[in-house]
Amino acid sequence: MARRKYVVGNWKMHGVSADILEISGIASAAAESSNVDVALCLPATLIERAVRSVSGFSFGGQDVHQEAKGAHTGCVSAPMLLDAGASLTIVGHSERRAGQCETDQQVRAKAESALGAGLDVILCIGESLEVREAGQALSTVQAQLDASLPHGEGAAAGVPAKFAIAYEPMWAIGTGKVASTADIREMHSALRERLVAAYGDAGNEVRILYGGSVSASNASEIFAVDDVDGALVGGASLTAEKFVPIVIAAASIG
Numbered sequence: 551m552a553r554r555k556y557v558v559g560n561w562k563m564h565g566v567s568a569d570i571l572e573i574s575g576i577a578s579a580a581a582e583s584s585n586v587d588v589a590l591c592l593p594a595t596l597i598e599r600a601v602r603s604v605s606g607f608s609f610g611g612q613d614v615h616q617e618a619k620g621a622h623t624g625c626v627s628a629p630m631l632l633d634a635g636a637s638l639t640i641v642g643h644s645e646r647r648a649g650q651c652e653t654d655q656q657v658r659a660k661a662e663s664a665l666g667a668g669l670d671v672i673l674c675i676g677e678s679l680e681v682r683e684a685g686q687a688l689s690t691v692q693a694q695l696d697a698s699l700p701h702g703e704g705a706a707a708g709v710p711a712k713f714a715i716a717y718e719p720m721w722a723i724g725t726g727k728v729a730s731t732a733d734i735r736e737m738h739s740a741l742r743e744r745l746v747a748a749y750g751d752a753g754n755e756v757r758i759l760y761g762g763s764v765s766a767s768n769a770s771e772i773f774a775v776d777d778v779d780g781a782l783v784g785g786a787s788l789t790a791e792k793f794v795p796i797v798i799a800a801a802s803i804g
């Protein structure tokens with residue numbers, strides 16, 4: 551089935567109000583690429599400012615707590631993201647799984663909480679270099695997906711339209727190393743099978759993004775791979791100059 555390409559920038563811990571100009575440039579290009587969904591996941595501090603400054607564009611958070619409110623110093627909840635004007639959030643990025651010791655169970659709870667609150671969700675999964683070199687990438691990432699996939703009420707409301715997977719090999723993030731198209735095809739195909747097993751036919755509608763050193767020079771090749779429905783882009787999403795060509799590459803493949 552035809553799935554719209556989805557290109558999402560993850561600004562990680564970058565971005566202050568002076569960067570709104572870049573966001574405006576990205577939003578303008580996105581408006582001209584009407585066959586592609588484009589969004590930016592910003593630092594929480596910048597979301598409301600961006601929403602006020604740039605209209606008609608989707609903004610998201612980079613993480614969300616599984617509870618709506620409470621004694622969780624430094625955390626942001628789904629209702630807070632919605633209140634700031636966000637419409638989506640990333641959960642389970644490998645930098646949080648590693649840096650904040652997030653488990654698959656926590657990631658699943660975050661995804662279910664966000665979907666239940668009405669946010670779109672991008673759930674990240676991916677293997678380390680050690681796992682890839684040991685020949686266990688497929689089994690490890692499939693197990694990660696099975697354990698962190700949202701179920702229950704929130705998922706029922708969110709699958710498939712509001713939910714996407716981002717396959718991000720950890721060794722490809724910020725390194726300039728990109729997985730081969732053969733490896734991407736093999737992984738995305740395996741993930742598709744898992745999604746169909748979990749959600750039935752609706753699993754065919756969940757978009758699977760690739761992430762890890764996506765740039766203007768490799769985006770077209772990656773977007774042409776079967777079951778690659780877009781990209782989660784880090785470094786190359788920080789400026790319109792680098793991100794817009796990636797959006798255009800997605801639009802030209804459709």
Ligand SMILES: O=C[C@H](O)COP(=O)(O)O
Nearest residue numbers: 560723724762763784785
């Ligand atoms: O969330 C984005 C990914 O971690 C990819 O980052 P990168 O494009 O800088 O490699």
